[in-house]
Amino acid sequence: MNVHDHDHNLESPYTPGFKKEETSDYLSPIPQFPRPERQNTRTSVVASLGGGLPPDPEEPDPPKESLRGCVVLLGCVLIAATNMGFGMSVGALQTYYHSEVYTSTPESVIALIGGLIAFCCTSLASFGGRAADSFGYKPTIFFGCILGAAAILLDAFATKLWQVFMTQGVMFGVGQAFMVPLILSLPSQWFFKHRGLATGLVGGSAGLGGALTSFGLRSMINRFGQSRTPLAIWSGICAIVWAIAWLLLRENRPTPDLSRLVKRGPDGTRKFELVKRPGVGPLLKDHVFWSFLLCIFVSCFGYLCPFAYLTSYAADVVVPGMDPSRMGPLTSTWPLFCANFGLFTGRVIIGYTADRLGSIQSLVLSLEIAGLLQIVAWHFATSFEGVLAFAFIYGLTGGAALSLIAPVIAQIYGARENMASIVGLAMLSSAPGSMSGPTLAGAVLNASGGRWLTFQAVAGSLQMAGGLIGIWTWWYGVGPMRWGNGHSRRK
Template sequence: MISSQSRSLTDVAETRKHRRSFYGWYVVLAAFVVTLIGFGSAYTFGAFVGSLEHDFRASRGSVSIVFSLAGFLYFALGAFSGPLADRWGARRLAVLGMLVTGAGLIAAGFASSLTGVYFSYGLGIGLGVGLSYVPVLGAVQRWFIRRRGLASGLAVSGIGIGTLVMPPLASFLVAATGWRHAYLVLGLLAASVGCGFALLIANDPYEKGQSPDGDAVMDSAKLPQAQGVSIKVAVTSRRFICLYAACLIGSFGLFIPFVHLVPYAQDHGITPANAVLLLGMIGIGSTAGRFVLGGLADRMERVIAVLAMFVGIALSMIIWFASTGFIMLAVFASVFGIFYGGFVALLPALVMDDFGGKNVGGLIGILYTSVAFGTLVGPSLAGFAFDMRHSYSLSIVASAMASLVAACILVCASRARVPVQNNDLA
């Protein structure tokens, strides 16, 4: 009896020790920093719009193409970086992505024309974030089951914190040293800090002899194999097709605030410093959305939660349409940020839930090509619409309508059958 109790106490102690040393939270931390640096650098663009317009005598539509190009690339490249991470591991791609991000920012500081900014910032940020984002998200999904929504929310909350911290930092650097030196500083920051944390990434818990959620694994021979459907089965399912269509349409307006909210505010008499703070408000709301909504979605059907995010984004656009002063714009930025953050946190977890972990990186990457096209078209069209009408009203209304259409499509997705997961290698 004593021997049995002793073994029982030993097993409990080993289990607690295993949970305390669970490596999954280090993976979450690494993903948090990589997304903070990558997307934080991307979302500083609003702080540079005025300087680029002035120095290169460019229209707002032409300048907006820089961000649209970067956004298109970093979401579209997920279709390639995701499958590569499934085969080679996420760490290598994340490190490479942070190096490319830093190099692109540094090169932008030396650009002698707007075309040079297209190639340096657009390609650098696009390739860099594209190489790192989907791989680190895919890695996080494999480390968790019961707390996947929370873990995913924590990981991508780096985007929210990056939106809160990086644009004001960029605005300060632009005012203090000029936009060229600001890009140099941001580039060095991305390469050093981003690469350091990317080295912490581990592709799945089985690399560390652990199992998802930190559950103890006593016999390595009994480690389960990754479950999931093949990419072909997933992408031809009605569930995935509806999800892809919803993300494609909803993304047309999703990234317009990141480019145009700052110039919109300045057009309405708000100082540049306060205008940049609005991006910070998106970051605060986004972080709250990832923490709170990511955790809540663990208790409900995730596709319904994503549907609710699109409805919330549409409602926030109504607030923007009616706003001209700083207070109302801050309300819009906060509300939009909450639902945008929830959307970003829930999407990878939804893919993992529906299609399994075997090809999760590739499937997230393929799904994000829908967001890529929306990012390419939305901000640039909003810029050219402003050049013609000197107003963002049409773009804001179109963004709200696109989000509502996306929500309607997700109603169909919620009724579609989820493919059966297995160990097929197809």
């Protein structure tokens, strides 16, 4: 037997079935580098948050919903109230721009500003989610905060309409893309039993923030006689609130390992490889996921129409017939205030309902109810009190689509490690409707000679059509006529 035969009979680390003993110094001539233990993060994280994989018996019990999770939730609420709230208040600024600044520009064109915010946010949300999964939530949110505060400040000094489009529309929307999908995903990392309620609080705070923002900005505009000072003040307020909220945030998952791991090849040489993050490719082969994207895509064409045109509707239909003694400078702004306040209340209620009835089930029901409200109830709201009532009731159900994206994904597929990427991809499907929905509805209004009934019928029908498509997601993702979050065919 020669030395080669002897070496051939020895077991090596690269022989199938080889088990290295703890005292082995087989690789002792090569300097040993401490190799970090790689846990099965998908198993541990998904199991602890209610996903479909069983927990590792060697791991400790999953953390319960704790006080730290409530602190994180507060940070998400503060960001949503000021960041998403500003986007929900553009209807008040839209009326101001049309009536006092850019009077020769059609209101349907000015409505594109709010559409650009939503389009940039939703179309780039997948990039924001992927950045959070790779670099961490807090660095990504910090980048979005810088963009958002700078956009509002630059908007204060805009003198041309295209400058408003670039700052208030594009730049602020891009900043939102690196914040919104993350603050909607973080509650799912900390809460399981009350996941829908926690996410509803975050989404609902956008409505409360939108109500306060629309009322506060319009009050300051009336006081100062222009928008530069109010917007500059608001950018400072947002910067302070976002700094406090950013300090409250924390992830409840393994920190992304950005270092390069040392590995050894068969010849003993060392090489470096980056840790690969899970992608969303398998979901793109699932018809249930595509039906959910189509549901969001269609419904968002009608979702924002009342928020964009309630102020104009009040000024066009209600205010001319009112007693002048009851009118004030903010009369036409009150319907938008009530709609945003209803949005806050409704998203909290729909989140609580989602924990009981199921997330996709609650989404379908809320879309059908909101569509019927636009078609039927809005048409008969011809008095000031009636418009306020409709605005509040519509806000209760109309904003469920975006706030339930993360809970629906967690219900059907489990709370995965790449949750932010999946939520961002789902938000991408709402981009076309969020941008062009109010503008197309405004074009329908102009083409019909100012008939609001046609406008209301088109917007409501689109929302109801999205709810009908969501039944496919409910049927094949959860099961026919099944209620609650405990059922799924995709985990």
